[in-house]
Amino acid sequence: MDQPIGLIAGQGRLPVLTAAGMRASGRRVVCVGLRDQYDALLPAECDTFRTAGIIQIGRWIRLLRRAGVHEAVMVGRVKKVRMYDPLHMVRQMPDLRAAKLWFGKLRHDKRNDAILGAVADELAGEGITLIDSTKYIPQQMADEGIMTRHAPAAAESADINFALPIIARMGELDVGQSIAVRDREIIAVEAIEGTDRMIQRAGELCKRGGWTLLKIAKPDQDMRFDVPTVGLNTIEKLKACGAACLAVEAGKVIMTDKQQIIEAADRAGIAIVGVQVTHS
Numbered sequence: 001m002d003q004p005i006g007l008i009a010g011q012g013r014l015p016v017l018t019a020a021g022m023r024a025s026g027r028r029v030v031c032v033g034l035r036d037q038y039d040a041l042l043p044a045e046c047d048t049f050r051t052a053g054i055i056q057i058g059r060w061i062r063l064l065r066r067a068g069v070h071e072a073v074m075v076g077r078v079k080k081v082r083m084y085d086p087l088h089m090v091r092q093m094p095d096l097r098a099a100k101l102w103f104g105k106l107r108h109d110k111r112n113d114a115i116l117g118a119v120a121d122e123l124a125g126e127g128i129t130l131i132d133s134t135k136y137i138p139q140q141m142a143d144e145g146i147m148t149r150h151a152p153a154a155a156e157s158a159d160i161n162f163a164l165p166i167i168a169r170m171g172e173l174d175v176g177q178s179i180a181v182r183d184r185e186i187i188a189v190e191a192i193e194g195t196d197r198m199i200q201r202a203g204e205l206c207k208r209g210g211w212t213l214l215k216i217a218k219p220d221q222d223m224r225f226d227v228p229t230v231g232l233n234t235i236e237k238l239k240a241c242g243a244a245c246l247a248v249e250a251g252k253v254i255m256t257d258k259q260q261i262i263e264a265a266d267r268a269g270i271a272i273v274g275v276q277v278t279h280s
Contacts, residue, residue, distance in 0.1 A: 002025075002026045002027050002028070003027070003028070003068070003070070004027070004028040004029070004030045004047075004048075004067055004068050004069050005022055005027040005028070005029060005030065005069065005071050005072065005073070006030050006031070006032070006064045006067070006069035006071065006072030006073070006128065007019055007022065007029055007030065007031040007032070007046065007072065007073055007074075007075070008031075008032050008034070008060060008072060008073070008074040008075075009031055009032065009033045009034060009037070009038045009039075009042055009075065009076045010034050010037045010038070010054075010074075010075065010076025010077050010078045011037045011038070011039070011076050011077040011078065012039065012076050012077050012229075012231065012256065013039060013231065013256045013257060014075050014076055014137075014140075014229060014231075014254065014256050015031075015033075015038060015039065015042055015075050015076040016039050016041050016042050016045055017137055017140060017256065017257070018073060018075050018133070018136055018137055019031060019042060019045035019046050020045050021136030021137050022073075022136045023045065023047075024136075025136060027136075028047045028048075029045065029046040029047050029048070030046070030047065030048045030063075030064060030067040030069050031043070031046040031048065031049045031050070032050055032051070032052050032059075032060050032063050032064065033049060033050070033051045033052075034051070034052065034053070034054050034076070034078065035051045035052060035053050035054070037054065037076065037077075037078060038051075038076065048067055050063045054078055057097050057119060057122055057123075058097035060123070061097075061122070061123060061126045061128065064123075064128055065126060065127070065128065069128060070127060070128060070129065071128070071129050071130075071131050072123065072128050072129070072130055072131070073130070073131060073132075073133050073135070073136070073224075074116075074119075074130055074133060074224070074225050075133045075225075097122065105118050111174065112226050113174070113222070113226070116222075116224075116225045116226060117222075120224060120225070130224045130225070131224065132223040132224060133223060133224055133225060133227055134223055134227060134254060137254065139258065140254050140255055140256060140257075140258050141250075141251055141252075141253070141254060141255070141258075142248040142249065142250050142251065142252070142253040142254075142255050142258075142274040143250060143274045144250035144251070144274045144275070144276060145250075145273065145274055146271065146272070146273050147262050147265075147272045147273065147274060148262055148265050148266050148270070148271050148272045148273075149266050150266075150269075150271055151271055151273070152212070152244075152245045152247075152271040152273055153244070153245075153271075155183070155210075156210075156212050156244055156245040156271065158184065159181045159182065159183070159184060159211075159212045159245075160181075160212060160214065160245070160247045160273070160275065162181065162184045163179055163181040163186070163212070163214050164214065164216075164247075164275065164277060164278075165278075166179065166186065167179050167214050167216055167277075168216065168219070168277050168278065168279050168280070169280075170189070171216060171217070171218040171219050171279070172218075172219055172279065172280070174218065175189065175190075175191065176189055176190035176191050176198075177190055177195070177215055177216060177217070177218075177228045178190040178195050178198055178213060178214065178215045178228075179213075179214050180198065180199070180202035180206070180211050180212070180213050180214075180243070181211060181212050181214065182206050182210060182211035182212065187202045187205050187206050187211055188201045188202040188205060195213075195215065195230075195234065196233065196234070196237055199213065199234070199237045199238060199241050199243070200237065200241060202241060202243070203240070203241025203242050203243075204241075206242065207242070208242070209241075209242025209243070209244065210242065210243075210244045211242065211243050211244065211245075212243065212244060212245040212246070212247060213238060213243055213245070213246050213247070214247045214248075214275075215228050215230060215246070215247070215248050215249070215253055216228065216248070216249035216252065216253070216275075216277050217249050217252035217253065217277075219279035221252060227252070227253075227254055228248075228249070228252065228253045228254070229253065229254040229255075229256055230246070230248060230253060230254070230255055230256070230261065231255075231256040231257065231261065232256070232257060232260055232261055232264055234246070234261075235261055235264045235265050235268060235270060236264070238268070238270055239268040239270060243270060244269075244270060244271065245270065245271045245272075245273070246265065246270060246271070246272045246273075247272075247273050247274075247275050248272070248273075248274055248275070249274070249275060249276070249277050250274035250275060250276055251274075252277075253274075
């Protein structure tokens with residue numbers, strides 16, 4: 001096998017698919033699974049597997065350097081709302097490096113980009129470069145055009161065209177990655193609660209259904225981390241909450257288990273379309 005590559009893994013299926021893609025390319029996978037987060041199937045896809053706390057950055061670095069890692073990918077969900085839990089830091093037992101970062105460089109700026117950028121800088125300072133998190137999963141990226149058997153209805157296409165400039169502007173303001181729209185009315189906007197809870201709120205506010213979810217990347221999206229993602233759970237939520245269409249940015253949104261997502265959407269009668277986004 002080629003030289004080792006690191007994988008820092010949070011929740012969900014995406015780290016499992018990423019590890020499989022790394023192995024398929026001939027890389028030896030050295031994984032740090034975030035404690036109480038990673039999928040139970042992940043260790044079997046890795047050549048070396050160790051665990052560390054979410055905020056034990058010093059331990060991440062030690063484990064990766066010990067294995068000879070110089071490049072790494074960081075994928076998988078870690079819910080940001082937990083950062084505002086007053087007991088979170090205590091329960092996860094942060095190491096000194098993470099504590100200095102959190103209360104120093106990040107003291108006045110805890111936005112996702114700031115947190116993840118600071119982590120990337122810490123790793124780089126120790127000779128570990130975070131790379132594009134989608135490099136080993138090209139087949140999981142959203143395609144351009146209609147991906148399901150049926151196309152969006154005329155009203156849904158009109159809603160997409162209406163909402164695209166709005167969500168593009170949201171990205172420029174770093175507000176969120178998703179919005180829900182029906183009849184050219186914005187029903188819900190994603191913030192810190194995440195897409196699933198936003199979908200639920202949209203369903204509660206638009207009980208007649210037939211609404212569309214749009215999900216795009218930021219205009220300057222750093223593909224190393226926090227790349228917008230949809231999964232099978234997204235389709236299940238959309239179906240339960242009455243959505244009719246899902247529009248995702250082509251080439252910039254990850255569709256975890258893409259073929260299964262498309263098949264589930266077909267069964268649910270939900271159209272999926274990949275769109276291009278123009279930023280000002």
